[in-house]
Amino acid sequence: MNQIADILKLACESQQQSIDAVLATVVRTEGSAYRRAGAMMLICEDGRSVGMISGGCLEPHIIKRAFWLTRDGANVQVYQTGDDIEYAENGTAQATVKEDNSHIDRSSDNINNDSNYGKQSDDSDELNFGLGCNGRVHVLFERLATAMSLLNVISQVRQSQQPVTVATLIRSTIHFNNQNNTNSQLQIGVRLNLDNYIKSGNLTAIDANHSDKVISNASSTVIHAVDVLAKYQIFDNSAKYIKVDGEDGTTEWLIQRLQPQIRLLICGAGNDVMPLVTMAKLQDWHVTVVDSRAQYATQRRFPQADSVMVLALNDSDTLLELSKNAAVALMSHSLSQDRARLGVLLKHANHYKYLGQLGPRYRTERLIEEISTRFTNPASLNLGIKKLHYPIGYKLGGDGPEALALGIMAQVNAVVHNQNLSAENSDTHLSNTNFTTLFSTHIDSIETTATSARAAINLS
Numbered sequence: 001m002n003q004i005a006d007i008l009k010l011a012c013e014s015q016q017q018s019i020d021a022v023l024a025t026v027v028r029t030e031g032s033a034y035r036r037a038g039a040m041m042l043i044c045e046d047g048r049s050v051g052m053i054s055g056g057c058l059e060p061h062i063i064k065r066a067f068w069l070t071r072d073g074a075n076v077q078v079y080q081t082g083d084d085i086e087y088a089e090n091g092t093a094q095a096t097v098k099e100d101n102s103h104i105d106r107s108s109d110n111i112n113n114d115s116n117y118g119k120q121s122d123d124s125d126e127l128n129f130g131l132g133c134n135g136r137v138h139v140l141f142e143r144l145a146t147a148m149s150l151l152n153v154i155s156q157v158r159q160s161q162q163p164v165t166v167a168t169l170i171r172s173t174i175h176f177n178n179q180n181n182t183n184s185q186l187q188i189g190v191r192l193n194l195d196n197y198i199k200s201g202n203l204t205a206i207d208a209n210h211s212d213k214v215i216s217n218a219s220s221t222v223i224h225a226v227d228v229l230a231k232y233q234i235f236d237n238s239a240k241y242i243k244v245d246g247e248d249g250t251t252e253w254l255i256q257r258l259q260p261q262i263r264l265l266i267c268g269a270g271n272d273v274m275p276l277v278t279m280a281k282l283q284d285w286h287v288t289v290v291d292s293r294a295q296y297a298t299q300r301r302f303p304q305a306d307s308v309m310v311l312a313l314n315d316s317d318t319l320l321e322l323s324k325n326a327a328v329a330l331m332s333h334s335l336s337q338d339r340a341r342l343g344v345l346l347k348h349a350n351h352y353k354y355l356g357q358l359g360p361r362y363r364t365e366r367l368i369e370e371i372s373t374r375f376t377n378p379a380s381l382n383l384g385i386k387k388l389h390y391p392i393g394y395k396l397g398g399d400g401p402e403a404l405a406l407g408i409m410a411q412v413n414a415v416v417h418n419q420n421l422s423a424e425n426s427d428t429h430l431s432n433t434n435f436t437t438l439f440s441t442h443i444d445s446i447e448t449t450a451t452s453a454r455a456a457i458n459l460s
Contacts, residue, residue, distance in 0.1 A: 003052065004154065007041075007151070008154065008155055010042055010048060010050050011023075011042060011144060015148070020044070020067075021042055022066035022067055022147075023043075023147035023150070023151070024040065024043065024051075024053055025041075025142075026038065026040075026053050026139055027170045027241065028137075028138035028170070029136070029138070030135060032081070032135040033137050034054050034055035035137075036239065037239035037240070037254060041053045041059065041062065043062070043066045054081075066141060073142075073189075074140065074141060074142035074143070074146060074188045074189035075188055076140050076141070076170050076171060076188065077138075078137070078138050079139065081134065081137065138170070140168070140254075147189075149191050150191060152206075157258045158260060158286075161260040162260070163258060163260065165193075165194040165195050165234060166193065166206065166256050166258060167192045167226070167256075168189065168192075168253060169189065169190045169191075169253055170189075170241075171188070171250075172249065172250070173249040174221060174246075174250075191205065192226060193206055193212050194230055196212060197226055203215045203226060221248045221249070221251075225244045225246065225251050228242070229255060234256070238256075239257070240255045241253070260286075261286040262283070262327065263286045263326035263327065264286070264288070264327050264328075264412070265323050265326045265327070265328045265329070266290070266329045266331060267290055267311075267319075267329065267337065268289075268329075268331035268333065269290070269291035269298075269332075270331065270332070270333055272331065272401035273302070273331055273401075274301070274302065275401045276331075276401075276409070277304050277305050278405075280409065281304045281305075286306050287305045287306050287307075288307040289305045290310070290322065291332065291337070293310075297311075313337060314340070323351055324352070325352065325353060326354075327412045328345060329356050329358070329392060329408060329412075330356065331358040333359075339371060342357065342367055342368070342371060343371040346381045346384030346385060346388065347384060348384070349383040353416055354389070354412050354416060355388050356392030356411065356412070357391070359390070368385060389411060389415075392407075392408055393407030393411050394410045394414075
């Protein structure tokens with residue numbers, strides 16, 4: 001399982017067992033860092049933990065201090081991985097504690113007194129681990145009771161398949177007097193639903209109880225900050241650090257575009273599909289395996305798959321529903337199955353994100369030619385042919401189902417995340433382009449011949 005799935009599972013178990021936990025989230029990185037903003041780790045008070053926010057160097061320290069750091073509420077700590085490194089006589093880099101806590105954040109309960117903000121405190125946890133990465137990692141710590149607001153949204157996105165944009169407050173220099181105290185709007189860790197604000201103009205805070213709470217008395221400072229945040233475009237499953245300057249002070253935010261899982265539809269349930277299912281689940285993809293042969297399409301053969309179905313060759317509606325916004329791998333080793341599935345999918349090229357066909361190039365081109373004879377307008381398949389990857393997967397070397405699965409995973413990842421990789425690993429693009437050109441020429445020739453034949457009939 002992937003770390004996100006593991007964190008959601010452990011958080012649910014902790015709530016059911018009344019075990020407290022701390023969620024540590026990377027909210028900003030500077031310089032080189034192993035994990036990007038949005039990486040999470042969950043630490044339970046009974047000693048269990050899942051997830052990673054670094055390459056393993058920060059985790060032991062964070063596990064020890066997570067509950068102490070959050071004793072007064074959510075806050076952000078900064079960890080360095082290279083600057084001001086001290087070395088022992090033998091040349092070994094040693095970790096050194098920094099005394100500067102100018103980056104320490106507290107919940108709003110602790111920032112009302114100006115004299116306490118920015119001074120040295122025991123809450124300071126900035127540490128230099130001397131790893132040579134020369135980076136800084138900003139980490140938000142919060143107890144599970146408040147962190148569930150984010151975890152619930154992630155679960156909702158996975159179930160609904162609809163992305164959500166969330167803004168999390170990670171730092172604020174704004175102070176309030178007792179007569180006009182709006183601290184409840186500016187607590188460290190408060191999360192706002194930017195999509196709701198953009199669509200309806202309503203400012204809503206994401207609640208830990210599966211609901212959004214409308215903020216009706218938001219201060220001008222908060223409104224200004226949200227207006228600025230709403231203008232940023234966040235794509236894919238990305239996160240961005242934003243600093244907003246206002247008349248009363250500065251706020252710093254983490255904007256996250258929470259995306260659904262990548263969906264992988266595998267048409268074919270042979271033994272070579274098994275390692276592909278395993279690798280896809282390690283990436284936390286949602287995996288569906290279908291086959292028209294009931295003896296192959298069984299959950300017992302693919303226990304890690306989210307769904308295993310017997311799908312008839314003439315059930316085009318279900319095929320299109322399963323392939324919607326998915327990556328599709330045709331791997332049945334059956335001409336009849338591949339012909340049926342490919343015929344439907346080539347016609348609906350905008351329906352899926354990726355389409356790959358297993359087997360040698362001549363086999364796939366033979367299938368395409370056979371499929372084209374069934375259409376009155378074969379040119380309607382051109383877009384699907386351009387989008388089709390065959391033979392499926394990158395040529396990474398190696399042999400066997402595992403090597404094939406690795407190549408498929410690499411290619412799907414590159415396509416889904418819009419990575420323009422070198423054609424050296426695959427001749428699919430050039431081959432498809434050439435075949436599409438030849439196919440179009442072939443279709444034009446057929447249409448020209450048909451036109452000439454009709455003209456000759458009219459003359460006669």
